[in-house]
Amino acid sequence: MLAAVRSATLLGIDGQVVTVEVHVSKGLPGFSVVGLPDAAGRESRERVRAALLSSGLSWPLQRITVNLAPAGVRKSGSGLELAVAAALLGADDQLPAGTLDGLALLGELALDGSVRPVAGTLALVDALAAAGTECVIVPPENAAEAALVPGVHVRVARNVGELRACLKGEAEWPDPPPPESAETDDARGELLDLADVRGLGQARLALAAAAAGGHHLLLVGPPGAGKTMLARRITTILPPLATTEALEVTRIQSAAGLRTGRGLATNRPFRAPHHTASVAALVGGGSPRPRPGEITLAHRGVLFLDELAEFRPSALDALRQPLEEQQVHLSRAAVSLTFPAQLLLLACCNPCPCGLALVRCRCSDVQRARYQRRLSAPLLDRFDLRLAVGATNAGAPPGPPSSEVREQVRVACERQRHRLARTPWHRNAEVPGSALTTVMPLPSPVAALWRDLCDERRLTGRGAARIHRVARTLADLDDRATVTAADVHTAADLREEVL
């Protein structure tokens, strides 16, 4: 007998619909899985068998063949097991014919027959919905996430025995559990506040500009100046996620296995990988199926690289192209994937190996040059905002609290949205140099000052454009329609040759 049911497997951060076919026939009792499963998929045989037997269902002592179609695509993970179990019940006549039509199942099985959550539910259900599936049966932990996809009926399977009863109509479908109370990481965010940081007026301004305009920010200074402390508090002033952005974030986090039992993401991601991170860990990679790296996990959020100069130069230079394109194309022999990477890069480093104040440095010229060579000029050029942070007096007054800055950032984002409404861009930092004069022109005396300033500092066209954008963001933060000379001066000061 033959039965087939739909399921899906992850390919990067996208779902790939898989049809699970099970054939039960006379012959030597056995169970084989074909269709390029990975090791977890091959092992599913033991879990499916134990789950059925523990649930009081019978295991056909016949030759069982499971095919995962399309046969040429590699399937990853154990999320197909629930579908295998259901199709097996269908093929073994333990379910009435036709009950599995139009259904899709996702879930891993435990040996006692209960259903365990899978990664990437949002992407998987999305792909199934696009393929015309009407009803998706998911593990209870994934229900809230699956419900984010419109047009699909979500049902919950807690264990195999209950699933069979519900499919046969002998029992009511259980209610999906209520989503876990919003964001657990909210609690941590609440503890941080910009008011904790003393002094650093210029760096604070730069942080607000980075959060509002999406400008990459590099802070250079001696240890203990408060660079890291300040940078970590950017989470408290970032603008809220729009719904489409939240869906993207949820999809990526879910595919990476970072969220289970939670619905839509509400916080912008903040990723702070340690400086031993490899190229693959930063930009994504792995074989045979590349996984998203930190830049993708930081999509729509912040990638914070503390001690930038300690990262491998190869890993840092791998960031250059994704930062420019806001996505990364990973090509492997088997597959070629594109991951989104629209992020705000926030980085801190010391000015030299001794890290001491820029004035009191005791490093030799050669040492300093070697240290600074680790950061390539093209990478440094990606930072719109670069500034030297000096040691702060312990007695310096605390700055404005996060709530105040957050409001400024929100106002600035509002202004940007209005200005860029009929353009393909969303933030000041994204506007290309060629469009600057049409989208955000400078008033003529300010434009003259801007040109003089760029000439004096011998800036390239790219550097000049960056000052223009930052000046615009500074005016936005101040809720002003026109950019003033002071904005241009301040913007130029926020882009120093810091090393």
Place this chain on the structure above:
Amino acid sequence: MSAPAPVPSPAALDDRRVAAAALACLPGIDTDRLVALFERCGDPRAALDYVRSGRYRPVGKPIVATWPNTLTPARLDALAARLAARGTHVWIRGDADYPIEPAPFDAPVVLFGEGDPTVLARPLVAIVGTRSASPHGLRDAHRLAEYLAGAGCTIVSGVALGIDGAAHTGALDAHGGTVGVVGTGLDIEYPRRHHALYRRLREHGLVVSEYGFGVPPEPYRFPHRNRIIATLARVTVVIEATVTGGARITADLAKSHGHEVFALPGSRRNPAALGCHHLIRDGVAPLVDPSDVLLALGITAAPIGWDAAPPQRVSPTASRLRRALAGEPATVDQAAAQSGLTLAEVAAAARELERTGALERRRGLLWPR
């Protein structure tokens, strides 16, 4: 006390000079061996014959076995052609045209030079200092070299990064004479960042080395070449120095030769000035005015001060910033805190001061001049 230095005429490359150069260019030869060879044989040609004969076999130096083969007539002809093509001068200690006069016991037995040797005829002043100099030190070195070169002196230094480079550049900018004493063979440019400076030195000044072609940069050779700087120059000025750096070595050597040494005092907040302060404590004269150097050379000069131009009139905010900085470097934040100006006001005021030349930006800091 400015004894007229001998004018080294660009003497023709004779057999003697080629032989001396060939010995100095032997692979793996060091100064002590070269001195020993010259002293034993008396004349470079005799020394050459002695090495060629294969009888020279110092202990623990296997590379010496290869020396006879590197001194074939064909190789010597090639070296002579190379010296001629590069226009390299070869001076031998004890000759009348030897540039270091009087030659102390540790003067190099062979000295190579490329460029214009007539700059050696002028009063020689060494300007030395640390490689990791502050913008203030770089500026002072440049200014002093410019002034002294303009007054007819030749500036001697070591072509290193930092103060040395600024001193050479200052002399060249004033169209004056300058001598770079290097610690590598003359065919090697080190540091490579000074490629353009080397070219200027060869065109308008002189590059001098005691090492033969192909000798690579090694840390121990740089302090050694400092003795040439110290003996060449009648007056040595230390601009910024670490307490135990090469500039300190040069100053001590110059003192031991009885030459005048000056050290430029700086701010106690500037770590690069510490070496100068140690020197002053140890009895070196502080350099108060650039003209003091000329007076030490026996040239009459009036005090001129360090700033070429008097401070210009600037806006009230700019002068407030200048007063608040009080000559010390600061970040924009510190400048704002010290002056009570907003960040935007500091930015505008800093730019104004920058345009009048009263301030410069380096490594993310504001440096008043």
